[in-house]
Amino acid sequence: MPKLDERLKAVAVQIRSRVHADIGSDHGHLLKALLTSGRIERGIAIEVNQRPFENSRSTLSGLAADVRLADGLEGLSPGEADSLSICGMGGELMTRILETHPGRVPADVVLQPHRRPDAVRRWALQSGFHLVEEQLVVGRQRYVVMRFRLDRSTAESANDPAYDAVDREAALLFGPLLIKRWETRFRDILVEEYQYLMRLDQRTDDSAQRLSALSKLLDRNGLP
Ligand SMILES: C[S@@+](CC[C@H](N)C(=O)[O-])C[C@H]1O[C@@H](n2cnc3c(N)ncnc32)[C@H](O)[C@@H]1O
Known part of the structure; x- marks a missing residue:
């Protein structure tokens, strides 16, 4: 195109x-x-x-x-x-x-x-x-x-069936279908964000919410 x-x-x-x-x-x-x-x-x-x-x-x-x-x-x-x-x-x-x-x-x-x-x-x-x-x-x-x-x-x-069997909070933030597909590139991006958020001295409400959802999601998948 x-x-x-x-x-x-x-x-x-x-x-x-x-x-x-x-x-x-x-x-x-x-x-x-x-x-x-x-x-x-x-x-x-x-x-x-x-x-x-x-x-x-x-x-x-x-x-x-x-x-x-x-x-x-x-x-x-x-x-x-x-x-x-x-x-x-x-x-x-x-x-x-x-x-x-x-x-x-x-x-x-x-x-x-x-x-x-x-x-x-x-x-x-x-x-x-x-x-x-x-x-x-x-x-x-x-x-x-x-x-x-x-x-x-x-x-x-x-x-919405797209949200079946995924944590709703993580799905809203990161995407239910992307989470279900769990491709390497997507997983690496999540790990990178998790590591970045962990290094912050102070976190906004938004970044604290993302860190909490990421932590649960990665833990459920045996990472990091
Ligand atoms: C950053 S550009 C994106 C252009 C194109 N859609 C793209 O993705 O490359 C956003 C465009 O949306 C227009 N826009 C913003 N609010 C709008 C509205 N309420 N109704 C129509 N156009 C709007 C802006 O004028 C601008 O041209």
């Missing part, structure tokens, strides 16, 4: 639908790659800021895409898109966008938060979106790409 870095490539392979909306499209490269590779038929780019809106418009010119200047889901009508992505923002901002118009969120959602993926996982559990795929991307930084599918029957119960 043209012009995509490893992070957006990992997002793009999770998307295949008729109409796809990308919120915070910025440069517009994700939608361009999805359209030119035939993974989607039509794209909707939504940008809240003028300069990235114009960048998206220029990138997507001549392609089957609408480019809209709007704040998050303000720019999307209910039922208009089959799938949606939000990439490259913090997890709290993503959940604010998703919670502002829950009825406009399509059934297929791909999210790639730069920080606080736990906020995204909590939103999904509380909104009936099941985690169907979770990928770790290791480049200049580490990212997680998550694909969710709506199952309305579980919206009230915060129940």
